Amino acid sequence: MRMSECGMLRVKAAVCVIVVAACAGRLAAAQQFGPGNPFYATSTLPFQAPPFDKIKDTDYQPAIEAGIAAQRQEIEAIANNPAPPDFANTIMPYEKSGLLLRRVRASFNAVTGADTNPALQAVDKAEAPKLTAAEDAIVLNPKLFARVKAIYNHRETAHLDAQQRRLVELMYGNFVHAGASLGEAEKTRLKEINGQLAVLTNEFKDRLLAATKGGAFATTDKAALAGLSNGQIAAAAQAAKRSGREGYVIPLHNTTQQPVLQMLSDRDTRKAIFDNSWNRAERGGATDTRDTIAQIAKLRAERAKLLGYPNFAAWKLEDQMAKTPETALTFMDSLVGPATSKAMGEAKDIQSLIDAQKGGFKLAAYDWELYSDQVRKARYNLDEAEVRPYFELNTVLKDGVFYAATLLYGITFKERTDIPVYNPDVRVFEVTDADGKPLALFYCDFFKRDSKRGGAWTSSFVSASKLMGTKPVVYNVANFQKPAPGEVALISPDDVRTMFHEFGHALHAMFASVDYPGLSGDIPRDFVEVPSQFNEHWKDDPQVFAHYARHYTTGAPMPTDLVAKMRKAETFNQGYMLTELLTAAELDMQWHLLPADASVQSPDAFEAAALEKKKLALGAVPPRYRSSYFEHIWGNGYSAGYYAYLWSEMLEDDAYAWFSQHGGLTRANGDRFRAMVLSKGSSEDFEPMYETWRGGKPTIDGMLKQRGLVETK
Ligand SMILES: [Zn+2]
Numbered sequence: 001m002r003m004s005e006c007g008m009l010r011v012k013a014a015v016c017v018i019v020v021a022a023c024a025g026r027l028a029a030a031q032q033f034g035p036g037n038p039f040y041a042t043s044t045l046p047f048q049a050p051p052f053d054k055i056k057d058t059d060y061q062p063a064i065e066a067g068i069a070a071q072r073q074e075i076e077a078i079a080n081n082p083a084p085p086d087f088a089n090t091i092m093p094y095e096k097s098g099l100l101l102r103r104v105r106a107s108f109n110a111v112t113g114a115d116t117n118p119a120l121q122a123v124d125k126a127e128a129p130k131l132t133a134a135e136d137a138i139v140l141n142p143k144l145f146a147r148v149k150a151i152y153n154h155r156e157t158a159h160l161d162a163q164q165r166r167l168v169e170l171m172y173g174n175f176v177h178a179g180a181s182l183g184e185a186e187k188t189r190l191k192e193i194n195g196q197l198a199v200l201t202n203e204f205k206d207r208l209l210a211a212t213k214g215g216a217f218a219t220t221d222k223a224a225l226a227g228l229s230n231g232q233i234a235a236a237a238q239a240a241k242r243s244g245r246e247g248y249v250i251p252l253h254n255t256t257q258q259p260v261l262q263m264l265s266d267r268d269t270r271k272a273i274f275d276n277s278w279n280r281a282e283r284g285g286a287t288d289t290r291d292t293i294a295q296i297a298k299l300r301a302e303r304a305k306l307l308g309y310p311n312f313a314a315w316k317l318e319d320q321m322a323k324t325p326e327t328a329l330t331f332m333d334s335l336v337g338p339a340t341s342k343a344m345g346e347a348k349d350i351q352s353l354i355d356a357q358k359g360g361f362k363l364a365a366y367d368w369e370l371y372s373d374q375v376r377k378a379r380y381n382l383d384e385a386e387v388r389p390y391f392e393l394n395t396v397l398k399d400g401v402f403y404a405a406t407l408l409y410g411i412t413f414k415e416r417t418d419i420p421v422y423n424p425d426v427r428v429f430e431v432t433d434a435d436g437k438p439l440a441l442f443y444c445d446f447f448k449r450d451s452k453r454g455g456a457w458t459s460s461f462v463s464a465s466k467l468m469g470t471k472p473v474v475y476n477v478a479n480f481q482k483p484a485p486g487e488v489a490l491i492s493p494d495d496v497r498t499m500f501h502e503f504g505h506a507l508h509a510m511f512a513s514v515d516y517p518g519l520s521g522d523i524p525r526d527f528v529e530v531p532s533q534f535n536e537h538w539k540d541d542p543q544v545f546a547h548y549a550r551h552y553t554t555g556a557p558m559p560t561d562l563v564a565k566m567r568k569a570e571t572f573n574q575g576y577m578l579t580e581l582l583t584a585a586e587l588d589m590q591w592h593l594l595p596a597d598a599s600v601q602s603p604d605a606f607e608a609a610a611l612e613k614k615k616l617a618l619g620a621v622p623p624r625y626r627s628s629y630f631e632h633i634w635g636n637g638y639s640a641g642y643y644a645y646l647w648s649e650m651l652e653d654d655a656y657a658w659f660s661q662h663g664g665l666t667r668a669n670g671d672r673f674r675a676m677v678l679s680k681g682s683s684e685d686f687e688p689m690y691e692t693w694r695g696g697k698p699t700i701d702g703m704l705k706q707r708g709l710v711e712t713k
Pocket of ligand 1: 501
């Protein structure tokens with residue numbers, strides 16, 4: 001999610017990361033692991049919530065190692081079973097295996113993402129290659145694969161129900177996709193590559209975290225910060241104090257553009273901050289990621305070749321909704337024209353304003369935010385500061401996000417202060433279903449801190465599964481500016497969007513109604529953003545909006561003319577925003593179309609050539625992420641998958657069009673969507689599942705209309 005402290009409805013699609021915990025098994029003797037370790041047994045807390053009051057940093061490593069060992073034994077027992085393979089003696093125990101590892105990894109992923117420290121980073125570094133090796137040992141276990149294959153081959157006659165058959169098909173596909181049908185020599189090389197990639201991925205993340213921290217802008221000259229509000233200047237002074245420096249510090253956000261660029265009137269300061277951002281991971285030494293990403297790209301291409309694919313993207317997209325890179329490229333290429341022509345029109349408007357002010361310079365990327373905001377104000381007379389007082393975080397959460405979910409799905413929320421959390425900023429709610437039964441636990445962790453990586457994301461501590469008797473325990477993480485002690489959090493419209501977005505992911509996880517753990521996750525990247533982006537639409541629904549957008553001191557609703565101005569401004573700057581997303585997505589795909597024999601000597605030159613080729617080398621509209629700090633594709637599993645945000649956007653705008661045609665926000669519509677889409681997990685193929693609910697194929701029309709890229713008829 002683009003973090004815009006002062007931005008106004010900046011991003012159509014809130015962009016976040018879904019963290020999918022993988023499971024594993026093998027290696028290492030369990031040391032210092034026993035009943036004293038909080039991961040030793042299933043949590044006795046409600047919903048099996050992690051006992052963060054008991055978990056210490058030193059508990060993770062022994063639990064991970066014991067978990068790997070335990071799962072290895074479980075897998076060996078399945079693989080060596082002398083009985084002929086069937087669902088009950090192979091698939092079922094496989095689904096039940098790795099419980100300890102799942103338990104510890106779920107908590108470990110949460111804290112390393114949202115509240116890390118050098119000790120946890122060291123554990124991550126040490127365990128990542130072991131976990132990868134353990135995963136490989138499972139999917140490349142020939143005896144286990146032989147059993148899965150035999151069951152797969154007889155799936156039509158084995159009296160399996162629909163979910164069981166789907167599970168067998170997915171599992172077989174995953175094994176083959178991971179290399180289970182390779183010969184021994186290739187498997188050995190594959191394991192080596194996977195191990196190297198795990199190390200390099202961690203190296204990338206560590207370097208980037210340090211690079212982003214190191215890229216903070218520091219000054220002792222208050223005048224350089226002209227344009228910032230008193231609150232922002234105070235926050236910058238606080239940030240300086242925290243890092244033991246004189247003056248003011250403005251930390252970097254993970255995107256190319258930085259929120260403060262919208263307010264800073266000093267062009268030199270803007271340029272300095274932008275350059276810090278753009279070059280954050282290209283300064284040589286321990287924070288430079290360029291060698292690392294070139295190595296990752298090369299190894300991914302080699303792995304794809306080993307598995308029989310021309311490039312990494314072809315391998316990666318095989319089990320996605322789009323199926324091939326060509327489909328994704330055709331889709332993206334069709335957006336380049338409408339997006340860039342709109343962006344160039346916006347650039348022209350901005351240049352006119354700069355000229356009218358006798359600026360005497362040509363629009364650069366670091367001017368865009370400031371002047372586009374002025375154009376917006378001139379054209380729509382809308383000031384961010386007018387709007388924020390109507391978006392108080394707690395009210396947005398309870399009377400907006402939760403309220404919309406209650407209207408659509410009948411679920412209700414109650415805060416629980418008795419559930420332990422990993423950081424005092426985290427809050428927990430119990431979610432009750434429409435029938436009065438407990439549905440899930442929901443955690444939210446909204447404020448930015450140095451120990452948290454950038455962006456916003458959703459993941460689970462516990463997944464829904466009837467087989468395991470578990471209900472979902474889900475969490476949202478974001479990076480909103482934390483208010484000073486005693487102050488309330490007044491968030492931006494962008495932050496509001498992020499909250500609805502991430503909660504859409506949470507709903508998808510909470511509603512999963514499947515028998516097996518293997519069917520509750522594993523959502524293709526190009527579908528996983530549909531429920532979240534779809535949920536964003538409800539923030540603007542008149543009934544929902546009126547309920548949460550109230551002045552934080554008076555409780556008065558947002559004045560209707562302000563609402564109208566805000567709505568009108570929504571399609572503003574959409575050319576820029578779509579182009580920066582598209583540019584990042586095309587960049588991602590170009591990296592992953594590299595054949596195995598290609599070697600990128602200069603990531604900078606490669607990046608420039610890729611953008612040129614796609615007609616996206618627009619100086620004033622840089623990619624949302626540059627290659628060297630594109631964490632989604634090098635660190636978080638969105639490799640050859642960043643297009644998925646746009647693809648999902650096409651689907652969710654199409655889905656919203658269905659709601660609009662059928663009476664909008666009603667329980668009937670919500671229940672139907674829940675039953676036919678949100679509750680399905682990955683228990684059905686996504687294309688027919690969606691089209692059955694929709695009653696036809698999705699089109700790009702809704703997306704272009706929502707973005708204001710076509711004339712509304
Ligand atoms: Zn998302």
